[in-house]
Amino acid sequence: xxxxxxxxxxxxxxxxxxxxxxxxxxxxxxxxxxxxxxxxxxxxxxxxxxxxxxxxxxxxxxxxxxxxxxxxxxxxxxxxxxxxxxxxxxxxxxxxxxxxxxxxxxxxxxxxxxxxxxxxxxxxxxxxxxxxxxxxxxxxxxxxxxxxxxxxxxxxxxxxxxxxxxxxxxxxxxxxxxxxxxxxxxxxxxxxxxxxxxxxxxxxxxxxxxxxxxxxxxxxxxxxxxxxxxxxxxxxxxxxxxxxxxxxxxxxxxxxxxxxxxxxxxxxxxxxxxxxxxxxxxxxxxxxxxxxxxxxxxxxxxxxxxxxxxxxxxxxxxxxxxxxxxxxxxxxxxxxxxxxxxxxxxxxxxxxxxxxxxxxxxxxxxxxxxxxx
Numbered sequence: 001x002x003x004x005x006x007x008x009x010x011x012x013x014x015x016x017x018x019x020x021x022x023x024x025x026x027x028x029x030x031x032x033x034x035x036x037x038x039x040x041x042x043x044x045x046x047x048x049x050x051x052x053x054x055x056x057x058x059x060x061x062x063x064x065x066x067x068x069x070x071x072x073x074x075x076x077x078x079x080x081x082x083x084x085x086x087x088x089x090x091x092x093x094x095x096x097x098x099x100x101x102x103x104x105x106x107x108x109x110x111x112x113x114x115x116x117x118x119x120x121x122x123x124x125x126x127x128x129x130x131x132x133x134x135x136x137x138x139x140x141x142x143x144x145x146x147x148x149x150x151x152x153x154x155x156x157x158x159x160x161x162x163x164x165x166x167x168x169x170x171x172x173x174x175x176x177x178x179x180x181x182x183x184x185x186x187x188x189x190x191x192x193x194x195x196x197x198x199x200x201x202x203x204x205x206x207x208x209x210x211x212x213x214x215x216x217x218x219x220x221x222x223x224x225x226x227x228x229x230x231x232x233x234x235x236x237x238x239x240x241x242x243x244x245x246x247x248x249x250x251x252x253x254x255x256x257x258x259x260x261x262x263x264x265x266x267x268x269x270x271x272x273x274x275x276x277x278x279x280x281x282x283x284x285x286x287x288x289x290x291x292x293x294x295x296x297x298x299x300x301x302x303x304x305x306x307x308x309x310x311x312x313x314x315x316x317x318x319x320x321x322x323x324x325x326x327x328x329x330x331x332x333x334x335x336x337x338x339x340x341x342x343x344x345x346x347x348x349x350x351x352x353x354x355x356x357x358x359x360x361x362x363x364x365x366x367x368x369x370x371x372x373x
Contacts, residue, residue: 008094008369009045011036012087014106015099017053018062023200024173024286025124028149029099030062031174032122035362036097037066039369045094050087052080052103061178081106093117095369097147101127104139111142118144118373123168125149125283125305129156137161145372147171149284150305169368172308175289177358179266189273192226193335196272196296198265198287199279201235207280209301209321214244214254216328221253223332232257232268269294273341274334280321282306288316289356292348297341299330309356315348 013036018029029051036047046068049058054072063070073080088096088110097120098107107119121143132140140146140161146168148154154168175181199208210231221227231241231254238256245254260268269275275291278301288309291298298316300306310316317333319326334341354360 008039009043010091010093010095011040011045011047012091012093012096013047013049013099014084014096014103015049015051016103018049018051019054019056019058024284025100027176027286028122028124028173030059031177031358031361032097032099032365033058033067034062034064034177034358035365037062037064038362039366041066048087048091050080050083052077085109088113094373095120098122098143100124101132101136101140104143105135107139107143118369120145120147120369120372122146122171123148123153123157125153126281128153128160129281129304131160137163143167145169145368147368149173150308152305152308153283169372171364171368172356172361173284173286173289174356174358174361175286175293175352179290179293181293181353181357188270190228190271192228193224193273194268194271195220195227195229195331195335196232196268196275196291197230197277198232198268198275198290199277200233201231201237201241203235203237203240205235205281206237207321209278209280209327210241211244212278212322212324212327213276213331214241214248214250215324216331217250217253218248219325219328220331220335221250224335227253227335229254230257230268230272231255232260232265234259265290266294269296272296274299274331276327276331277301278319278321278327279304279306285309288348289352292345292352295342295345295349297334297344298348299327299334310348311351315351316344 015029017026040047048069051072053075055074058070092114095118096110099122104121110117140163148168148170157163158165245251275296276299280301280303282304284305288298300310301321302318312318317330
């Protein structure tokens with residue numbers, strides 16, 4: 001690190017995926033790109049990024065003028081490793097940040113050529129909630145710092161991998177910096193009440209609890225009357241969920257919207273009465289931040305990293321992802337009380353502003369790098 005600067009002078013980001021899609025890991029990596037660019041701007045330095053799966057050109061809003069290079073390997077591991085070796089041979093970086101534990105074995109190489117380089121590895125979610133490979137464990141132990149997105153992930157990493165807790169720093173996810181919080185304040189609830197879920201729906205991710213929400217709807221409608229449940233997202237589990245709604249005779253109340261452009265997605269947040277995602281294995285849940293940005297009450301799972309984001313009975317309500325009765329009761333509670341929705345929505349908005357803005361994310365990243373230098 002430059003002695004004349006309080007920020008890293010030269011950073012290399014080694015990331016799994018950034019712009020191919022808009023999942024949680026991808027959104028975290030976008031924020032990391034923008035924050036790293038801002039930090040190196042302060043020191044007059046530069047940042048480079050090497051991305052395994054990207055095929056699309058980077059969005060210039062996140063990859064600003066401080067990027068020396070941005071290279072996507074197009075899912076070619078051979079090209080990815082070759083480019084990585086070329087970069088570390090020809091450059092002296094202050095920090096190299098690896099955006100996923102699957103990339104961590106590469107973190108053992110840079111110090112062989114540049115002993116003073118610092119390395120960080122991001123621990124995101126369920127990939128470290130179980131024993132990791134020996135080489136990944138070795139790589140994490142050799143890294144200068146491990147960046148965990150929540151206290152739950154940190155605890156699981158310590159439990160399964162024996163990484164010293166003092167070397168794991170929490171760097172929470174952030175709301176996308178290009179969400180306009182002022183514009184989000186307008187509340188335009190739909191009639192009948194609109195329940196919203198935003199999630200990927202794959203056969204490997206049945207723990208999202210969307211089927212439990214669907215099963216809860218008959219009880220909800222018995223108490224509240226007609227409602228509409230909209231599910232935004234794609235995946236190979238959609239046909240099963242559609243069949244479940246048909247089996248329960250509520251297909252006309254359950255709409256699968258597919259993937260939506262940002263403007264349409266934000267309109268759904270704006271018009272919903274309550275956001276629901278009772279996931280059993282959420283690493284963090286950026287979608288909760290998006291709902292909180294619109295002052296909406298949220299119902300999440302009492303599992304994984306969700307309680308780090310949603311404070312039970314303060315900014316939202318936490319339920320067991322498979323407990324249909326709990327989910328129904330929580331939805332009925334919010335839909336039946338407009339003041340309660342407003343109070344919880346405002347509390348969630350305030351928590352977002354205090355803890356999860358991009359400005360806070362960039363500050364946290366800079367602080368961790370300085371403390372670990």
